Amino acid sequence: MKKGFLFLLLCAVLVTANAQKKKKAPLFNGKDLTGWKIHGTEKWYVDKGELVCESGPDKQYGYLSTEKSYKNFDLTLQFKQEANGNSGVFFRSDIEGVKISGWQVEVAPPNHNSGGIYESYGRGWIIKPKPEDEKWLKEGQWNTMRIKVVGDEVTTWLNGHQMVYLKDEKIGKANGFIALQIHDGGGIKVRWKNFKLKEL
Template sequence: MKQLMLLPALLLLVAGLMAQKNQSLFNGKDLTGWTIHGTEKWYADKGELVCESGPDKQYGYLSTNEKYKNFELTLQFKQEANGNSGVFFRSGIEGVKISGWQVEVAPLNKHTAGIYESYGRGWLIQPKPEDEQLLKEGQWNTLKIKVINDEVTTWLNGHQMVYLKDEKIGQGEGFIALQIHEGGGIKVRWKKIRIKVLG
């Protein structure tokens, strides 16, 4: 009998731990939990997170206040204009000079879901040319990024795009950040930004 009484409590505990590991990074109303870097525009609109070029037409970043090492991140994005953006992981920043690694979000055939190292080695891996066509410009796309120790895997719209094993990435640590590229005329919408911490 005592064992049966303990079962609901254990189930609640397990559910609570799972909820802690799978959480939303954007509340749909404001930028709570995030920090803006630079003068470009970041704002909430109708439950979506918007990044848009500002008058300076420079790089801009929106970083999580928390740092994440091993995780699975899923989000949706829609490119309304140009779309040159990205998702950084294990990153740090001084002003608007960022360190870390970027999973690219860009116009068609510009290597969305590939991995780029800013101010370092440049492109580490790009998707196959035929996989580039999975990007739906002007529509919602689903991007998934899984980072475990020195391994990174990305998916676009349910299709695996790249897999990379890299010692330098394995040593990295820091926050997650969304980017807006320099040059102006860029506007990207984001939603359903969720992270599962993998320990």
């Protein structure tokens, strides 16, 4: 009887520990770029507890990637476009120099497919949101984006509204880091905060 009780107690501890591992955790500590890696010469810095990406002197593509790879996850974050704003969130990605492979959830000015999925150096646009869903982007304000990636399925939401759902065999086979992008051209500035990621 006593052994049985101890076995059940151990099982309960293991289940609780596993559940705690699955809780949403911050990717960004609000203080510095610990856990992230800069690719390119564009500017990435912390200001008032927020992560900022801004065009640098070279006006080229730039990326800030996680040092860790993530396969299946549910990520929420907030962004605010302060200038131009063409950016995005990459998932299951890899990079060489500033040439990135993988998939981007678009973060862009109004009517430029925020929440859609683009494959860099591959098929290009895979899926765009419906034109009527462009209204959910709040220009010049904080927006909440959610990205859920499980197996070969990807779903995105913007401010609580589903933007796209995609089932794709190529994505299902991939693995890699999460990254923020700054587009080339200059004059771009985007603020990010409240990163929470739950591994699935």
